[in-house]
Amino acid sequence: MKPAPFEYVIAESWDAAAALLAEHGDDAVILAGGQSLVPVMNFRLAQPAVLVDVNPVADGAYLRIDADRLRVGALTRHVRFEAPQVGGPLGALFPRVARHIAHLPIRMRGTFGGSLAHADPASEWCTLARTFDAVMVARSVRGDRRIDASDYFQAALVNDLADDEVLREIELPALGPDWACGFAEFNRRAGDFAIVQSVAAFELHDGRIVDARIGIGGAAEVPWRADTAEAVLAGAIPSASLFEEAGAAAAESVGELMTDRQASAEMRRDLVRVMVSRALEDALAAGVER
Amino acid sequence: MTRISLRVNSVDHDIEVEPRHSLADALRDRCGLTGTHLGCEHGVCGACTVLVGDEPVRACLMFAVQADGRAVRTVEGLDDDGAFNALQQAFHEQHALQCGYCTPGMLMLATWLVERGTPVSDDELREVMSSNLCRCTGYRNILRAVRSVLDGAGS
Numbered sequence: 001m002k003p004a005p006f007e008y009v010i011a012e013s014w015d016a017a018a019a020l021l022a023e024h025g026d027d028a029v030i031l032a033g034g035q036s037l038v039p040v041m042n043f044r045l046a047q048p049a050v051l052v053d054v055n056p057v058a059d060g061a062y063l064r065i066d067a068d069r070l071r072v073g074a075l076t077r078h079v080r081f082e083a084p085q086v087g088g089p090l091g092a093l094f095p096r097v098a099r100h101i102a103h104l105p106i107r108m109r110g111t112f113g114g115s116l117a118h119a120d121p122a123s124e125w126c127t128l129a130r131t132f133d134a135v136m137v138a139r140s141v142r143g144d145r146r147i148d149a150s151d152y153f154q155a156a157l158v159n160d161l162a163d164d165e166v167l168r169e170i171e172l173p174a175l176g177p178d179w180a181c182g183f184a185e186f187n188r189r190a191g192d193f194a195i196v197q198s199v200a201a202f203e204l205h206d207g208r209i210v211d212a213r214i215g216i217g218g219a220a221e222v223p224w225r226a227d228t229a230e231a232v233l234a235g236a237i238p239s240a241s242l243f244e245e246a247g248a249a250a251a252e253s254v255g256e257l258m259t260d261r262q263a264s265a266e267m268r269r270d271l272v273r274v275m276v277s278r279a280l281e282d283a284l285a286a287g288v289e290r
Numbered sequence: 291m292t293r294i295s296l297r298v299n300s301v302d303h304d305i306e307v308e309p310r311h312s313l314a315d316a317l318r319d320r321c322g323l324t325g326t327h328l329g330c331e332h333g334v335c336g337a338c339t340v341l342v343g344d345e346p347v348r349a350c351l352m353f354a355v356q357a358d359g360r361a362v363r364t365v366e367g368l369d370d371d372g373a374f375n376a377l378q379q380a381f382h383e384q385h386a387l388q389c390g391y392c393t394p395g396m397l398m399l400a401t402w403l404v405e406r407g408t409p410v411s412d413d414e415l416r417e418v419m420s421s422n423l424c425r426c427t428g429y430r431n432i433l434r435a436v437r438s439v440l441d442g443a444g445s
């Protein structure tokens with residue numbers, strides 16, 4: 001369980017990281033928190049020739065609201081999201097999601113950008129990014145490229161980043177005060193990866209839902225937005241039966257469900273139904289609290 | 291080989307490592323400090339937990355070169371001149387270990403929690419310590435030991 005030999009180089013800026021990737025081509029990979037990459041290297045499932053350590057990148061970790069966008073620096077550690085960092089409904093959602101990621105020491109090292117780059121099907125941050133149509137900002141020697149979440153996730157552990165691109169920022173919408181956001185996840189032990197998880201959010205005007213987002217992770221190879229379930233919510237008044245109906249619509253809409261030793265495709269479909277309605281309940285409760 | 295310097299339990303170690311050597315391997319094989327244990331080597335068990343700066347780190351998932359110039363604390367640094375410190379004494383009294391394999395990692399994680407100095411609820415204590423696996427004691431005694439030190443430190 002020891003990694004194969006590699007050359008270790010440090011990047012102190014995103015430009016330096018991009019230059020190193022351009023120089024080494026697909027022999028080089030980025031090292032962020034190391035909480036996914038190093039296990040994979042210890043198993044020798046990955047044997048990169050060059051490791052570009054971006055931990056020393058200056059100003060790589062931040063969370064800030066900038067007009068109607070919420071900008072997250074790729075190096076922001078998971079633990080930063082456990083305490084409220086920014087206001088608004090999304091700021092209130094972050095701690096409830098972050099606590100589901102692994103265990104505290106892993107959250108103190110692992111990064112938001114690392115999760116998106118790793119693109120695990122059950123990654124909380126990937127599901128959240130897909131739900132809210134995040135934009136991934138990738139730096140290369142050619143400059144910045146913006147990638148929509150709908151194009152970014154391609155398959156389990158596969159994303160749209162080119163070999164010479166480093167993810168430097170993730171942009172989310174800074175949701176207004178009329179939004180309510182919720183989360184639910186099913187796994188067998190605290191700290192494990194989710195079997196199925198859901199992020200759900202809706203905007204309320206005069207007691208009616210005028211816009212809704214439902215994202216699902218862990219069920220299929222890539223995080224998924226359940227637009228048929230979103231349509232069920234549009235124009236309706238929140239209620240337990242409405243949320244159940246949306247859950248059922250989401251369960252029907254998910255295409256290729258995964259089967260593994262943790263759960264069959266049928267079990268995942270049923271979990272989608274339940275997780276979506278629970279995430280909606282969580283959103284309603286969070287909205288009422290404020 | 292790369293030359294790095296680690297300050298481990300207040301002692302400087304100038305050592306040569308390959309970039310692929312984990313911090314845990316460097317501590318064990320280059321510094322001769324075998325108290326840090328390796329269980330799974332993929333981040334699941336927490337046996338390798340040490341403190342880097344002030345943070346608990348899985349030393350199987352950090353390369354030694356990444357800790358160059360940093361202060362590291364391991365289980366060897368806990369005792370008070372050969373006597374158990376409060377946490378070690380509590381583990382002893384509460385029967386918080388059997389085979390002892392997980393104990394160095396448990397102690398270092400608990401050291402971080404105790405030194406953090408903020409109130410810790412029982413739920414939070416469970417949540418934090420659930421990071422590390424023990425195959426022998428069944429956790430209750432471990433939680434009881436850490437709780438007794440947290441309560442003592444608070445009074």
Ligand SMILES: Cc1cc2nc3c(=O)[nH]c(=O)nc-3n(C[C@H](O)[C@H](O)[C@H](O)COP(=O)(O)OP(=O)(O)OC[C@H]3O[C@@H](n4cnc5c(N)ncnc54)[C@H](O)[C@@H]3O)c2cc1C
Pocket residue numbers: 029030031032033034035036037038039054074100101102103106109110111112113114115117118120122123124125161165166167168191192193194332333334
């Ligand atoms: C025991 C355990 C349990 C876990 N449970 C969960 C869980 O429940 N949910 C969850 O989401 N995660 C979980 N994780 C993974 C953890 O969240 C990782 O932190 C995360 O997946 C990767 O982030 P990282 O910063 O550690 O990235 P690294 O491990 O450093 O890198 C991961 C991959 O992304 C690439 N990469 C990293 N940063 C960039 C960048 N800026 N630009 C381009 N490429 C980049 C790397 O080259 C590598 O391929 C768990 C990990 C462990 C060890």
Ligand code: FES
Pocket residue numbers: 327328329330331332333334335336337338339348349350351
């Ligand atoms: S040996 Fe490091 S977590 Fe198991």
Ligand code: FES
Pocket residue numbers: 386387388389390391392393423424425426427
């Ligand atoms: S005492 Fe044996 S593994 Fe914990």
